[in-house]
Amino acid sequence: MREKKILTSKKKQDFSKNLILNISILILIIINSFLAYSLVKTVSFNDSNDDVNLLKDSTKARIQIEVLNGCGVSGVAEKLTDYLRSNNIDVVNLGNYRSFEIENSLIISRNEKVKNAEIVAAVVGLDHQNIIQQINPDYLLDVTFILGKDYRNLIPLKKR
Template sequence: MIKIDKKESISSSKSENQKKILAVINLLLIAVSLTLLIILTLKIIPLFAQEGRLAQKSNHVIQVEVLNACGTAGLADKFTDLLRSKKFDVVKTGNFASFDIDNSFVIDRSGNKEFAYSLADSIGIDKQNVIQQFNKNYYLDVTLVIGKDFNNYLNQ
């Protein structure tokens, strides 16, 4: 008859339990790591909070159209210089459909309103003056429409 020592049996049982616990912990760590990798890869949760100047936190340079809507000559060029100094890419300038616009506003063209908010914030236009008019035929992000209140924004 084989004699089993109780102490030996208990210690081998504890050792087996510890190995099982460590294996479960390792599997959980691997599962959590893979889940985080998938979430970040699919951009379900952005890595950085999108506050302030979005263009500075990403590689995307915001492309802008500047339109004069008050008739003052040379305004689109002045705003182009201002926006370029703030690292926006002004890709088009011109005149708006009319010259009787009192308040300047920003139009989101790409479907990413954060780009429009970033431009508005950089020159002091209130977020209430940001609208969305998504147009897949526009190859730019934002349109700035300069109204008769342009002096409020030129010195920003």
């Protein structure tokens, strides 16, 4: 009789162990199914070109520029800086040029990306003839904008 009780209790222990194991396996299967569904859903929705273009746009580097006042008129470099920043151009330095005798505004491309200088010229309405390239690896910016005495012809500084 005692042997029967031991066997019965052993069967109960085995049954409870198997039940816990089976429930754990079932929970893991449900979690894996959910993760697989999420993966398939994510991959199928990310095939659109809009997401790729959005990612490219968000990782684009902004044009870094310095604005130097070469005309000697107080406040115009600040106005130009505000305008450039409102057009998504990163003005990292604002100051005076070594001379206030610059007749025509000038854009200097400081690296091989002349396109950045052309973009700045288009934003302010400066002719592309006023762009020069002086590659200097010591400069950590893309463009230098030297504001000349012709500043009244630039879009952000035109008298209305």
